Amino acid sequence: MQQKQTDSNITNTLPPLNKSRNFSVVSYFSGCGGLDLGIVGGFLYKDKEYSKLPFQILGAYDHDIKCIDTYKANIGDHAKKEDLSEADPSTMPAAEVLIGGFPCQDFSSCGPQGGLATIRGQMYKAMIRYMNHHKPKLVIGENVPHLAKMGGGSILETILTDFRDAGYRFEVWTMQAKDYGVPQGRVRLIFVGVREDLEGFPVMPTPTNEVNSIEWAIGDLINITDDSVPNQSQFFKANKAKKGNGQGDEANRADEPAYTIRANAKSRVHFHYKLERRLTVRECARIQTFPDSFVFAHSKTSSIMQIGNAVPPVLAHHVGTSIADYLQNIAERKDTRD
Template structure:
């Protein structure tokens, strides 16, 4: 299953073109935000994000609902798999490994178990794959608090795990609005380069040096739409007031600046519209995360917002992928 793509010039590829693309394996794929950014070939608002020279061989995640959303929108094969127990030897070799390993144990809003918890140790699935298959580069995404948790001890442990696998680590701290995302989202990108490869990829170039795109820019055209003429626009969590916490809850979305971070807890962490007396719809949350409108979330609001909040914004992922692609051109 896969969604129909608009046949833009950059989407038309030959078999020879496909073979020349760098192969990618995706771990902790979720609904596919990071994967879509690495593939490219999508449109968000009025901008076309070109196809990258990457070919995703396979995506892995344990969540059956994410599998359904992924397969509705993306073409790569998706396998349900518990990556904590997975035999990486049975997986395909690839040039690049990508993944947003679970962030809950590193988040300031989470239990803060860090790498001492079972969920916090899931990053090791990626270092095991790297040790066995030796991809040229590994790209991992997580919350920015990872770098500060336990005075940096958790980050050092992750870097050490990849160093033992034969990789040197680079830490990028990215603020999503700098890359065209209308949402005040801070994230860390961990880039691991195989030790025999010289040089390092450069962080993606910022395209918004002041403020960044606004909530109004992202969703104003949806103001009078309350049906499914735009997919998922009729869906929202119908609660009057939510508990406060970490800048969300019953906060009203700012009109003239990037919005609050879209989080995975749809019941207590989804902000209200800046003008209408309701919470943001599933599509409006997807807009703040830079999913294109033809990326459809097939479930009820709670589950869909959970997937959106856990995702990597595709537009930011596209910027990261551009930097990785440029580096691979140089290192061969």
């Protein structure tokens, strides 16, 4: 679902950009940091460098201490364990950008589908409390595509109305990760909000048409059985379901993008395209576009949960590039007026 953009062409009419400053960011529901890594940039994935973007994360918050441990080990020590359902935004730094993949379990087609009737389903309001208090210039949210279908679209409209009532114009970008070079089929809703007093709007990233297969992503790992590549020795040895074709029991196809990497604590991780085993923790991380230098130090179950819940950093980098262009443009416009 892509809503009508507002004044997007402003980015095509402004003077050359001044890229000398960083924009401050606060991250809610940060998980292990996939969205954050992509927004900040400066990482290497499959021998391709994803450039450093002009963002500085002041604080990252999540309720799961294992996610916070992973974040600190790989991104930075600005992460903190926090129950965002009770958090007071006045105790957090004011930032120009708020990002957050608010909990999706009750909006997912694979989950309990409790929608807005559950505590988790109401967690997006934590972002609104921050917006009301600190008034960031821009807000980025992320969730699953099934949210748009629930209640005939009424749940999505409720969330958007609540976001807009905080004083923001919002669009929802429907983004298929495989259209942006991510080697898996993974559709996500990206919520983009701009404070009402600011002109223009970020432009939805144009698909790269660089479709990569699972073999492209993990083919070089096929003969590696130790942790010379971190987390490659870790995989679940569960057999296929005895009855029917249980979710997660499908085998990937070598020449196609992988099935969606899901946060699955029940060992139902998809099978390798060639080997008679499920995907390893590192293979799942590769498919999610985490660099090999990004290490997951917890159990297989915890690591798969962290990886499956994350936004693919490469997808996030495309979003971050668009956001950076917009913020640099309005900063340049202000400088020109002054």
